[in-house]
Amino acid sequence: MGDPVPVDVVALDPVLEAGTKAALLSCPQVRLADPDDGPRVVVITADAVGRPELDVLRTVRDVPAPPDVVLVAAELAPADTLHALAAGARGLLRRREADPTRLARAVLAAARGDCTLPPDLLDLLLEHSVSRATAPWAEAGLDDRERSVLRMVADGHETSEIAEHLCYSPRTVTTIVHDITQRFRLRNRAHAVAYALRAGML
Structure with missing residues (x-):
């Protein structure tokens, strides 16, 4: 097994951010990124996928070495999903399905360059x-x-x-x-x- 994947969490709601970080900490294959080295994957947790969330996604990606992004939202409609993918998201999960195992799996897939979507x-x-x-x-x-x-x-x-x-x-x-x-x-x-x-x- 290689080094743990450095991950950052971004959320407009601090409670969502704390919960997502706690879920990721239970997976030994990922670690929270240090401020100095930067994340390889960023998990964005949101209630919805609207303009503010897509703006955050684009901002996260708009750096010289953009991290891959996993977006976790309460609801995911087809049109919202298309916008998120076009903005650079590699993985999408509904919050109710984002238990620590699935979340870590999506993060690791994104780090490998793979795209993850709920089958339905x-x-x-x-x-x-x-x-x-x-x-x-x-x-x-x-x-x-x-x-x-x-x-x-x-x-x-x-x-x-x-x-x-x-x-x-x-x-x-x-x-x-x-x-x-x-x-x-x-x-x-x-x-x-x-x-x-x-x-x-x-």
Whole structure:
């Protein structure tokens, strides 16, 4: 096991901040970041996902070496989720589901560059995007292989899990994701998922 992942917690409510920090401290694979070294992952805890919360997310990410972000909110609607992903969030959890184990899992996934969403929320996003799609898959810009990989990325699977499930090599999966991000000029995996959902590709 490597060094614990340094994590910071940001919340508009100090009670939420204290509770989130307490939950993270129960996981030996993460630690609260020191002021000197900075966090690798920031957990933003909020009641809702509105303009103030998205502004906080963008501010957290607007630094020379931006940390990955896990957003924990009381409620997550599909549209709010898309905005959060587009703003740079790598993981999203509903507060009622964010027990210490799930929260730590989302933080560790974000530190690895993976994106985590609640499965039922992913289904809602997929249904939402399909209803908005105006072009066939091929015309939208993703082939079947790319969509299969991106769906599993959106579901929070690691590269090795995607490779095993789809019978690809891990390098192939990495190449597919890289090609998608380069083709559409996207920042990272989370941005690729958000872009594909908003464009009706997934």
